[in-house]
Amino acid sequence: MVQVVPDPRRWKALALLCGAFFMVILDSAIVVVALPSIETDLGFAPRDLQWVLSAYALTFGGLLLLGGRSADLVGRRRMFMIGLALFTVASLLCALAWSPAALIVARAFQGVGAAVLTPTALSIVTTTFAEGPERNKALGIWGALGGVGGTAGWLIGGPLTDISWEWIFLINLPIGATALALAPRLLRESRAVEQRRGFDPLGALAATAALVLLVYGVVEAPEAGWGDPQTVGLLVGSAVLFVLFAVVESRVAAPLLPLRILRSWTLVGANVTMLLFSTIGFGMPFILTLYAQQVLGYSAVKFGLTSIVFPLAVTVAAIAGQGLVLKIGFRVVATAGLALLGIGCLYLTQVSAGGSYFGDIFLGLLICGLGVGLTFVTCSIAALAGVDEREAGLASGLSNTTFQIGAAVGTAIVSTVAVSRTNDVIAGGGDPLGAVVEGHQAGFLACVVLAGVGVVSALLLLRRPPALGPDHPPLVPVAEQADD
Template sequence: MPIDRNHVSDNLRPDMVGTDGPTPDPPERDPRRWKALILLCMTGFMVILDSQIVILALPSIERDLAVSASASQWVLSAYMLAFGGLLLFGGRLADLRGRRLMFIVGTALFLVSSLLCGLAWSMGVLIAGRVVQGVSAALLAPTALAILMTMFPEGPERNKALAFWSGVGGIGATSALLIGGPITDTLGWQWIFFINVPVAIGMLVFAPILLLESRNDGPRAYDPAGALTSTLGLVLLTGAIVWAPTRGWASGAVLGMLLGAVLLLGLFVVIERRSAAPLLPLRIFQSRLFVGGNLAMILFAMTTLGMSVSVTAYAQRVLGYTSMEFGLGMIAMTLMTLVGAWAGQAGVTKVGFRPVAAAAAVLMGLGAFLLSQVSVQGTYFGDLFPGLLVFGLGLGAGPVAAISAALSSVEPDVTGVASGATNSGFQIGGALGAALISAVVVSRGGDSTAPEQMTEGFRAGFAADLVIALACLIVALTLLRPLTRQSSGDGAAVDPTEARRR
């Protein structure tokens, strides 16, 4: 019997299917889903925005709170540590306790922590607020993505929803550089936190109205040993990556954290293998698409944050741009990210994950190559604009394909923790990319005061970003290749659940 191309599962899209076979009927569509998507995308936007918007505000925070530059870095690091360390546990809580409930809890924490950060009268209070803000993000990010997967049935609609989610997330990353500087310069650094308050109130009002409640129907077993080891392991890993650029990869503190992370995450795997109700069911790693999608997401994040480090420093230190001027210059890349996300969702639906992810890696690599040609006497349109345009297209399309591939083979009862793993990969990948590119830039003279040496360092940083993009291309071509449906002896098609494991 020929496959109905309009109702085939995302896991077995035409690009992934080799032989004919029956497909399940699509689930009933929720009429609120598109309005709910606006709320979910706003959540993703704010989570990504708050991870980076403080970057351009750090000098003002240092002056107002009378702290050193090294102390102010904790404003950024505290959020990243709490966010990256608790993503798996946050996703699993959503699976077990209810995704809408955890979304509301996370939003309430987001509201309180944003107020605390904006009203902070000391560095200790501000860092504490950022920790709570990171905890709220660890609840919100995987929960929102899991709700999206629940409300949108497999197929073109889910691809479009994921495109909006990814595109808005990419805009959040670029908007942090776009609006962080102007808000700090005009209203004060406190307002980069206060702007979250009305957004959080709106989220609290509309979440009970628009979002479906869903949870795992199985027993509520929380796997405390797995939660503890994974959280501590991810915190140590994220901390090592965040502090490596300033303390050095060979420093005792960084090496100690890396060793601790390896031991704890190894112990986590042992615990999960033996647990009757694991925090992260290891069977999901049997899926090549889940592994490949997450690796691609890590590399896309590395490329994106690595490029941001170099382009921000080059524009301000070599070209002499103010934070507001640089933010306005990022509008072009932000718009192209939207275009890329829309094109990416259409491509995933029509041709599959691999071609879209590969094309995105090529575009980001080409953008990095164009940026690697920057000069000491450079101009925005001559040195930055072409590279930002091309890079933005890839940034919009790549995460759409990576997320779609990673979550296409995940069973409904673990969408929360699987979404947490994907978000964790993005956070760790971003931190690792920023750390590695910073190290390359510094090693080639990027911390010099001479414009020529600084430019040479930034060129090397963009070139290293190109290498990461090429690694992403290899992952896309090898691990995101189409699934093939094999037939049993009587000619019946393999069950889709079995196909997910290939």
């Protein structure tokens, strides 16, 4: 058995990888704050605005498995740098967008870069640190920074949007350039050399197309009607493509997602829970920023500054959650986190047209922040617990895929519920402002329901991982010169 010598640069490497991951997650969240400004400046239709988030999430989620597979086969450091370069260039294109269509296309391209970068970075973390307390500590830091990045975007996005919304994308350029310069010095190249080389483009195409049809069907349903042939056709088409994906994966020589990996209850439970968690993690902020800026009249800066309680709560809970997972297990911590998310969203259902920060938002933000921190760090650790190092890229790609699928579907569901309720109230002769508020209340209520489903998922599916058997050969690291 080949022993992997601990990399003396592993903690510096972790800092670099977490910085890149922070940039990707920050970009997902920072856009939320700028949505009202983007809507006004580029002339977005209200029901099309969510595509600024969903276009990114769709390509991100749809191609993550391919990105993770590529990292395992081609080389993790190499693919990390390719993804980082793509993401940085796409960020520049987003800043230069001149129309809604141009921004949506650029965001989709940005998602491609993120799909290569994110699972590769996480698989490097997994293969750099030995399984046990040290890896859990590293993943705890990863999860904490991910949670902070997902919420600090509100704080950072406010001042940047006040200057110009383009700066929410331009901020990625110096970060990306610095990370590209440091990667060859700090990261060791590795790949799963014993695995069959090969890719699965048909599987990637089927998965991405299925996601596009699913989200598009949900987004267009309020306008077309849930029973309309268009809606039914899109949803049925999505289901057929998901079935096709499963068939392809069971028959190709080098599947994008080997179905045997789904035999792990811990991995399945972690990903299902992550999926449900991210629907709330993106759906709730989407509605909240619109309520604060469109109803309460907050500027982007004011919203960002007053929301600082959220990232602080996420940080505290993520640090605590990493330790709690080791003591009491995945199930209890994830259940507690999702329950807190449900309670926080339930509190936010009472927002009103004449509301205030402390009366309508503060407590909900605090409780939701604690829930996000506990749930995200738990699912991040559980998704990689007990996974053979040869499949680290695959497992991390799967975890991030479910996260992004949840983001796209969650934003679509919550937006759909809110817009539908607003339209119903206006059609009934209601006051336009009151109708918007009732739409926001309905959106938060949808998040409560999703949190309830997440609690059930965590209770039923999350288990402790089995120990790896002797039939799992270790990762054979590639020498530093191998990629030259």
